Amino acid sequence: MKDSEKSIIIETHELTKSFxxxxxxxxxxxxxxxxxxxxxxxxxxxxxxxxxNTITGRLTPTSGEIYFLGEKIxxxxxxxxxxxxIALSLQIVQVFxxxxxxxxxxxxxxxRFKTRNPFIHWRQLKVIEEKVIEICKKIGLENKIDExxxxxxxxxxxxxxxxxxxxxxxxxxxxxxxLAGLSVKERRHVSNLIxxxxxxxxIILIEHDIDAVMRLAxxxxxxxxxxVIAEGTPREISEDRQVQEVYIGSRE
Amino acid sequence: MKNRLILYVLVLVILFSLGFTLPTDMRSLSIDIFxxxxxxxxxxxxxxxxxxxxxxxxxxxGVAAYGLLLPVxxxxxxxxxxxxxxxxxxxxxxxxxxxxxxxxxxxxxxxITIIFNLTFYLIALDWIWLTxxxxxxTFRAPKIEFGVFSLSLYDPVVTYYFMLSFLLASYLILKRLxxxxxxxxxxxxxxxEERAQLIGYNVFRYxxxxxxxxxxxxxxxxxxxxxxxxxxxxxxxxxALSVQPIIWTLVGGAGTLTGPIVGVILIxxxxxxxxxxxxxxxxxxxxxxxxxxxxxxxxxVGNLINKIEKS
Numbered sequence: 005m006k007d008s009e010k011s012i013i014i015e016t017h018e019l020t021k022s023f024x025x026x027x028x029x030x031x032x033x034x035x036x037x038x039x040x041x042x043x044x045x046x047x048x049x050x051x052x053x054x055x056x057n058t059i060t061g062r063l064t065p066t067s068g069e070i071y072f073l074g075e076k077i078x079x080x081x082x083x084x085x086x087x088x089x090i091a092l093s094l095q096i097v098q099v100f101x102x103x104x105x106x107x108x109x110x111x112x113x114x115x116r117f118k119t120r121n122p123f124i125h126w127r128q129l130k131v132i133e134e135k136v137i138e139i140c141k142k143i144g145l146e147n148k149i150d151e152x153x154x155x156x157x158x159x160x161x162x163x164x165x166x167x168x169x170x171x172x173x174x175x176x177x178x179x180x181x182x183l184a185g186l187s188v189k190e191r192r193h194v195s196n197l198i199x200x201x202x203x204x205x206x207i208i209l210i211e212h213d214i215d216a217v218m219r220l221a222x223x224x225x226x227x228x229x230x231x232v233i234a235e236g237t238p239r240e241i242s243e244d245r246q247v248q249e250v251y252i253g254s255r256e
Numbered sequence: 257m258k259n260r261l262i263l264y265v266l267v268l269v270i271l272f273s274l275g276f277t278l279p280t281d282m283r284s285l286s287i288d289i290f291x292x293x294x295x296x297x298x299x300x301x302x303x304x305x306x307x308x309x310x311x312x313x314x315x316x317x318g319v320a321a322y323g324l325l326l327p328v329x330x331x332x333x334x335x336x337x338x339x340x341x342x343x344x345x346x347x348x349x350x351x352x353x354x355x356x357x358x359x360x361x362x363x364x365x366x367x368i369t370i371i372f373n374l375t376f377y378l379i380a381l382d383w384i385w386l387t388x389x390x391x392x393x394t395f396r397a398p399k400i401e402f403g404v405f406s407l408s409l410y411d412p413v414v415t416y417y418f419m420l421s422f423l424l425a426s427y428l429i430l431k432r433l434x435x436x437x438x439x440x441x442x443x444x445x446x447x448x449e450e451r452a453q454l455i456g457y458n459v460f461r462y463x464x465x466x467x468x469x470x471x472x473x474x475x476x477x478x479x480x481x482x483x484x485x486x487x488x489x490x491x492x493x494x495x496a497l498s499v500q501p502i503i504w505t506l507v508g509g510a511g512t513l514t515g516p517i518v519g520v521i522l523i524x525x526x527x528x529x530x531x532x533x534x535x536x537x538x539x540x541x542x543x544x545x546x547x548x549x550x551x552x553x554x555x556x557v558g559n560l561i562n563k564i565e566k567s
Contacts, residue, residue: 060454086456098454100447111444114437115456123436172455 012074013038013176013206014059014090019068021051021058021230028054030230031068041202043209043221045241047250050227052210053095056178059208060092061085072176087115091174095181095210097161099168101154105145108153108164109136112171136171143167144193159190166197177207183216195220218242226250268424275416283412285528289520290419291480292500294426296508296516298473299501304510305434306466307446308358311366311498312373313474315353318380318493320346320475321482322387328395335398335483342479343472350471351464358463361449373495380490392489415484422480426473431513433469442466443511474501503541507548509555518557 014036021029028051036042044052057063059070061082069078077085100108110126113135127133140146143163148156153164162182169177182198183191195216201207202220211217217224217238224241226234228250234241241247278286295317302308323342327333333341357368380387387393397409400418407414433439441462444452453459482488491497501516504523509515523541531537552559 062454081458082453083456083458086454092454094454098448098451100444100451102447103443107440111440111452111457112455114440119437122438123432125432125435126437126440127435129437168451168455 011038012036013072014208015071016055016059017069017071019055019058019070020066021054021063022066027230029058029065032227032230032232034225034232036206036208038206040222041198041207041209041220043211043217043224044227045211045214045217045224046227049229051230052227053180054230055227056092056180056208056210059085059178060090086172086174089173089175090178091169091172091176092178093162093165093169093180093182095184097158097165099153099161099164102152104150104152105140105156105164105167106136106149109139109167109171112168113139115172139167139171143170143197159186159194162186162190162194163197166194170201175206177201177205179207179209179211181210181212183211183213191216271420275420276413280412283416285525287412287415287419287484288528289524290416290423291477291484292504292520292524293423293517294480295474295477296501296504296520297426297430297513298470298477299505300510300513300516301430301433301442301473302466302470303502304505304512304516305439305446306442306463307449308463308467309366309502310357310369310467310470311502312369312371312495313470313501314493314495314497315372315376316346316350316471316474317478317481317497318376318488318490319349320478321488321492322380323475324479325393325395325482325488326386328398329393333398335400338398339479339483343475346475346478347468347472350468350475354464354467354471358460358467369498370495373493373498377490377493377495380493387488387490390490392487392491394487397483397486409483419480419484422476426476427513427517430469430473434513438462438465446511503545505555507544507555509558509561512555512557512561515555515557519555522556 012035014034016032016034019029019032020027032055044055046052054063058065061077061080061084064079069076071077072088072090077088100111110132113132114129117129117132119129137146137149140149143166145160145163145167148160153161156164166179166182179198182194186194191213198207198209198220209217209220221238223236224238225232226241226247233250234244234247236244274286275283295313299310299313302310320342323345324338327338327341353372357365357372360368381389400407400409400414409415409418434442441452441457444457445459445462449459478492482492504519505516507522508517508519523544526540527537530540548555554562
């Protein structure tokens with residue numbers, strides 16, 4: 005058992021978050037091993053986004069603990085959690101609107117490097133520049149490197165958002181509905197990208213597109229009204245009666 | 257790159273030669289412009305680069321003005337020591353007030369900076385034993401000493417070059433700051449604070465840094481101004497003095513560093529020449545503001561940069 009203990013990247017223990025009377029997360033226990041692509045599904049209001057927001061420190065849990073690589077991160081401020089290696093791409097695209105694609109990614113890459121001289125000219129940091137270009141290529145934005153982020157299409161902004169998250173070289177990548185609002189072609193591109201990324205990173209994916217989830221996920225956790233109601237491989241989940249009732253709608 | 261170098265050299269040559277060719281009144285105006293240009297740049301670091309809309313920078317202007325005046329007046333300290341004292345005090349105030357204000361975002365930040373400003377103004381009016389209140393205090397400007405050499409600030413030509421060198425040094429330092437990784441992070445915070453935090457930047461610390469740097473250079477401007485007028489009064493905390501950098505920055509172009517200087521160059525002569533014979537001169541500035549906001553919302557320099565980038 006010890007080996008599996010070691011390889012758990014993130015674990016939540018009895019995690020509860022309530023807003024006044026509304027319990028958004030109710031004793032959620034999650035254990036996600038390194039390298040897994042875990043999808044979290046559930047109907048609207050199930051607490052999926054709340055879960056990600058709690059993990060990243062944007063919300064403080066009402067009770068319960070979160071462990072990242074065996075260390076407690078409950079209650080740490082968001083930037084501390086980010087520095088430890090958790091990156092988030094939000095449901096609503098969050099980029100630096102008036103900066104170029106290059107600058108957007110540069111800011112994330114810079115996070116990884118300590119500069120001894122704070123007054124150095126940013127252009128002198130060649131290592132960072134190389135990394136930025138590498139990430140742009142990987143994500144498929146290399147032709148738009150000098151474009152201003154707010155001029156990009158929604159699909160490209162989504163890619164940029166993921167690129168910013170990646171630029172910090174996280175150990176755990178959280179993706180909140182990355183396929184929402186994309187065209188069929190963009191969907192294919194982004195889901196292929198997620199597939200590719202899952203080879204090297206642990207990913208938690210929230211997504212409503214069930215086909216994509218079934219194709220991408222190693223394991224699926226189903227949330228309903230803040231509770232985990234099922235967890236298993238895509239096949240197990242698709243055969244689970246309770247899940248069918250809650251999520252897909254009960255058949256009479 | 258080459259063009260830019262030529263431009264820099266040209267500007268330097270003009271500024272240098274103006275020192276001994278300008279008529280007295282215009283030289284005097286230029287000295288004011290140099291001093292206020294530092295104030296304007298300091299504001300740009302805070303608002304233009306970090307997006308913190310302060311309405312109370314006069315606090316630091318006044319604190320530094322007295323920070324220089326009081327040591328000279330009471331203990332007759334030399335220029336460099338009193339200037340250092342003024343700046344250290346300003347930084348301390350910057351850290352304390354920044355610590356309270358910077359956590360607040362948006363309108364709350366604006367309001368708390370107004371409150372600071374009014375508080376300091378009223379205290380300065382009230383504590384006559386310290387500040388001289390509304391009448392203020394005058395002092396004899398200390399000599400500028402470099403080892404055995406010394407120059408007198410009572411010579412306007414000396415004052416011209418003295419203030420010009422402070423402006424150039426401030427420009428170089430701030431230019432360097434905004435071109436450094438720190439500057440980029442400040443811009444990122446202006447653009448999307450939440451995103452900056454989510455990729456691991458301690459937003460509070462960077463905002464505080466911008467606030468303190470801005471306080472420091474506002475203070476430099478205030479200290480130099482009291483040195484030039486050999487005087488300070490509660491009016492150096494007047495909230496009208498907090499509005500000025502906002503106007504300079506918006507007219508010239510926020511987030512451009514040179515823009516706010518252009519703002520000073522455009523607006524201060526208006527006050528200087530028209531304000532003397534027409535008491536409603538502020539309406540011209542109002543009209544100018546409206547004109548710029550409608551036709552060139554990024555400010556004059558901001559608009560220029562946009563055009564150059566597009567062509």
